[in-house]
Amino acid sequence: MANRRRAKLVPQCDQAIQQWKYEIANELGIGVAQSSSMAGLNYEMAGELGGAGGSSGRQEYWGFLTAREAGAVGGTITKRLIAQAETEAAQTLL
Template sequence: MARSNRKVVPESRQMLDQMKYEIAAEFGLNVGYGGRGLAGADTEFGSELGEVSDHSYGQYKGWGHLTSRENGSVGGEITKRLIRQAEQHL
């Protein structure tokens, strides 16, 4: 069976992208924000939590330089938060 990343609610794309970058910042991952050059903003929360990773990504923007584990941890956290929100609404 072929997988599809089609959104059931297309309007959710922006909210999911925002959540993705917020979680990456909390984890201290330097991904920039949608390639818009806000590299300093993405580690703000991670440094406050003391979770800034020891990687020296510097000029990197985007997700390609991260490991599969790092990318997967962001996706896993998105799933946990969405499930938590759904349970609270029940």
């Protein structure tokens, strides 16, 4: 299967989403290991191995998570995005 990357509608939100990802993982009691062993890999390869590909040379490894844990983090991000959109929509209607 081809690995397709979708263009982000709002690329500026990437940093906020990353921050939410770590906050939510912490709230759910899911630890994320910091690894400098993947620092020599290029971004594409690090992505395949579960690294986030940062400019600091340190990679965050999420590959040890179960599907349930990863889904809980992603689902909570989605819930927060929907709640934020609903709040903003309600404010514009007032």
